[in-house]
Amino acid sequence: MSVAAELGTPTATGLGPPLGLLAELTHRCPLQCPYCSNPLNLERVDGELSTELWCDVLVQAAELGVLQLHLSGGEPTVRRDLAQIIAQAASLGLYSNLITAGVLLTRERLEDLAARGLDHVQISIQDGDASNADRIAHYAGGHSKKLEVARWTKALNLPLTLNAPIHRQNIASLPAIVELALSLGAERLEVAHVQYYGWALKNRQALMPTREQVLASAAFIAEARTRLKGVLVIDFVVPDYYARRPKPCMGGWGRGIITVTPSGRVLPCHAAQTIDGLVFDNVRDRPLREIWSTSAAFQAFRGTAWMREPCRSCEFRTLDWGGCRCQAFAFTGSAANADPACDKSGLHAAFLEVARAESGRPAEAFSFRRPRPDRRVD
Amino acid sequence: MSKGSGPERLLIGADSVPALPRHIKLRHDTARNRWMILAPERVLLPDPVALDILHLCDGQRSVAAIAKALAGQYAAPQERILTDVTNLLQDLADKGVIRA
Numbered sequence: 001m002s003v004a005a006e007l008g009t010p011t012a013t014g015l016g017p018p019l020g021l022l023a024e025l026t027h028r029c030p031l032q033c034p035y036c037s038n039p040l041n042l043e044r045v046d047g048e049l050s051t052e053l054w055c056d057v058l059v060q061a062a063e064l065g066v067l068q069l070h071l072s073g074g075e076p077t078v079r080r081d082l083a084q085i086i087a088q089a090a091s092l093g094l095y096s097n098l099i100t101a102g103v104l105l106t107r108e109r110l111e112d113l114a115a116r117g118l119d120h121v122q123i124s125i126q127d128g129d130a131s132n133a134d135r136i137a138h139y140a141g142g143h144s145k146k147l148e149v150a151r152w153t154k155a156l157n158l159p160l161t162l163n164a165p166i167h168r169q170n171i172a173s174l175p176a177i178v179e180l181a182l183s184l185g186a187e188r189l190e191v192a193h194v195q196y197y198g199w200a201l202k203n204r205q206a207l208m209p210t211r212e213q214v215l216a217s218a219a220f221i222a223e224a225r226t227r228l229k230g231v232l233v234i235d236f237v238v239p240d241y242y243a244r245r246p247k248p249c250m251g252g253w254g255r256g257i258i259t260v261t262p263s264g265r266v267l268p269c270h271a272a273q274t275i276d277g278l279v280f281d282n283v284r285d286r287p288l289r290e291i292w293s294t295s296a297a298f299q300a301f302r303g304t305a306w307m308r309e310p311c312r313s314c315e316f317r318t319l320d321w322g323g324c325r326c327q328a329f330a331f332t333g334s335a336a337n338a339d340p341a342c343d344k345s346g347l348h349a350a351f352l353e354v355a356r357a358e359s360g361r362p363a364e365a366f367s368f369r370r371p372r373p374d375r376r377v378d
Numbered sequence: 379m380s381k382g383s384g385p386e387r388l389l390i391g392a393d394s395v396p397a398l399p400r401h402i403k404l405r406h407d408t409a410r411n412r413w414m415i416l417a418p419e420r421v422l423l424p425d426p427v428a429l430d431i432l433h434l435c436d437g438q439r440s441v442a443a444i445a446k447a448l449a450g451q452y453a454a455p456q457e458r459i460l461t462d463v464t465n466l467l468q469d470l471a472d473k474g475v476i477r478a
Contacts (some may be wrong), residue, residue, distance in 0.1 A: 017409050019421055065409030095403060095416040119401050120418040159401040159418055185385065187474050188418055198395055230387030230472040235419070 001103025018292060021094075022259040022270060023054070029075040029268060031101050032138035032368035033126065033225050035165055035200035035207055037151045039273050047263040054282065055088045057260055061287035062327055064094040067260070072099040074262065077109070078258055081117050090117025099108070102149035103142050110149065114156045118219045122161040122190075128176025136169060137277040138368045150184045159366045161188035161373065167207035168363060174217055178224050180356065181232055189232055191221060193239035198339040199369045205358040206366055211242050213359075229269045240341035241355035245316065246323025247341070252356070253301035253325055268298050271326040301325050306336055310344040390441060390468040392460060394478040397437035402475050404432055417475055419444060427452075431463055435476065 004319035025279060027042040049057070056222075058069065069089045076082055077100055089096040097120045098113065110121075123146055133143035151158045162181045166174065174191065181189040193214070194200045194207050221236045228234065240247055250257050250269045259267040264283040278300060281291045292298060300306065304317050311322040322328070323339025331340045332347050338349035390396065398404060403416040404424075413429050415422040424432055430451065434444045445460040452459060470476040 065407070066412060067407060067421060068419075093405065097418060119403075120415075122418070157400070159399070161418055180386070190419075230389075231385050233474050366387075 016255075018061075018256055018258040019066065020068045020070060021058075021061045021066045022070045022257055023057070023076075023085075024072050024074060024259065024270065025054070025076045025079045025082070026262050027074040027371075028078045029073055029101065029369070030078075030139060031075070031142065032370055033124075033136060033165070033199070034203040034366035034368055035167060035194040036369040037200065037270055038199050038369070039198050039271075040202065042074075043262045044371070047160050048079075049260075049262065049264045049283070051079075051084055053264065054081075054085050057264075057283050058085070058088050058092055058094060060283075061066075061258070062094055064289050064292060067095060068097060070097045070099055073177045074102065075101050077102075077104045078130070083109075083112050084115055086113055086118050087116040095119050100124070100138075100149075101142070102146045103139065105149050105152075107152045108156075110152050111156055114158055118158065120159050120161065122163050123150050123153070124165070124181065125177065126165075127170040128173040128180050128229045130169075132170060132173070136366075138366075141251040147180075147184065152188070154185045159188075160184065160186045161190060162186045163190040163192065165192050165194050166209075168205065168209040168213065168245060168359060171209050171213050171217055178228075178232070178234070182228070184201055187233060188235065190235045190237070191217075192235075193217070193236035195237070195239070195331070196241075197274060199367070202355075202367050204362065206363040208241065208359040209239070210359040211356070214239055214242050214353055240323075240327075240339075241351060242249060243341050244343045245341075246320050246327075246339035248320040249324035249326075249339075250323035254292070254298040255302070255321075258288070266295065266297075268301070269326065272297065274326050276328045278335075301335065301349075308336055308338075310342075311338050314344065317347045386448060388471045388476075390464050390476075390478060391473055392440065392442040392445075392464070394441050394467070395437060396441065396444075396467050396471075396476045397476045398432070398435060406460060413473060417445040417473075420473075422475065431466060435467075438440045442449070450464065453465075 026048055027038055028045060087097055096118050098118055099122045102123045125146055126136040130143040134140055150160055164177045195203050200207060221234060225234050231334050254268045259270045260283060265280045266283060267280055276295045280297050281295045307322055311317050323342055327334040328337045329335035331351060338345040340347040405414055405416060407414045413424055415424055434447055441464055445456060445463045448459055449456045467476055
């Protein structure tokens with residue numbers, strides 16, 4: 001008798017439907033975290049999809065085979081129509097996950113979202129220590145407000161995940177973060193070492209931990225998982241600058257997740273726009289199913305046909321799918337190269353040296369995540 | 379974790395009465411024509427045996443009663459079935475999929 005196996009990718013070889021839809025409802029956010037995964041060119045409010053278009057996207061997603069809806073941003077609670085979008089998800093049987101900073105919620109509003117069928121709440125925290133958390137998010141009073149929202153979440157009988165991005169300026173607080181998750185009664189804690197795209201790449205020197213810090217964090221999490229078995233599920237995302245094998249980014253390009261940006265662009269990964277030369281379709285122009293199956297951006301790095309050496313003949317090619325295309329592009333200049341996190345990449349040593357050198361110097365000041373003050377030029 | 383306060387690990391025994399919490403959805407997925415467990419940030423694929431057990435986790439039956447019900451379906455000693463059912467439910471409880 002075997003235990004339920006976790007579903008990684010829908011099928012080993014064929015093109016299954018996506019399991020998850022990441023809906024970036026808006027890029028507006030009151031927080032200014034310097035590791036935000038949104039692009040440096042934040043999308044503007046006047047380009048955002050209407051309520052009707054989002055509701056239609058959900059219908060298309062459910063028909064395509066999506067099971068889970070991740071409502072993200074930016075800060076999704078900025079959208080006044082969030083309750084309508086959640087109600088639509090519930091009516092379609094989509095499992096809805098609200099990924100929020102929390103700071104804009106009232107108890108009444110959260111209660112309304114729960115009544116509309118919201119399945120799960122994920123609240124980001126910046127540190128276990130309130131003053132450092134508020135400094136990192138550049139938002140006074142944010143941390144205590146998040147804790148209040150977390151308590152409402154539990155009081156409303158909604159499942160709670162805390163999500164803590166980890167970097168050199170909060171890594172020492174890892175034990176405090178675990179204690180915080182326990183004291184709030186969270187069912188899950190995501191401890192995710194920052195991944196370096198978008199704003200995090202811009203702030204990499206100020207965020208990169210040392211190898212020793214990374215190893216200590218991994219050892220601490222291993223110990224905490226054992227100690228808290230059956231009490232708190234801890235998901236741990238390791239930083240790949242110190243890794244030997246790359247992560248199977250997104251479970252493989254165009255395999256499991258479909259992302260829709262605030263303006264309706266459809267991406268294989270939320271950072272995909274950092275890769276030059278890719279053209280993204282928009283839900284305003286083409287059906288979601290067609291975009292998933294045939295659009296140029298999804299086809300570009302799907303499967304293994306695009307691979308060069310060392311990926312093409314690698315025994316791990318259908319396990320890690322060559323790692324992350326965005327990181328390959330950012331570091332090697334071509335998204336078709338191996339992810340430099342892989343020790344088979346010719347640039348792996350240089351990649352590791354960047355992490356060593358940057359983590360070895362005192363942290364520079366953050367460039368906080370803000371919309372560009374000038375008119376944006378594309 | 380400090381002793382005496384905070385949540386403790388749920389231990390599944392023959393008298394436990396397991397159920398799926400509200401936020402865990404056992405659903406038949408038409409696109410893939412199979413049963414899925416939808417959980418926060420996770421999708422689990424129950425095998426046919428796990429599925430038989432989960433369908434009996436109704437918040438009424440005990441683990442012993444579930445094992446007894448399955449004894450009619452599976453050609454194995456009931457003691458062995460009880461052990462297997464307990465182990466499977468313990469694993470799912472540790473993943474947050476089962477409450478009792």
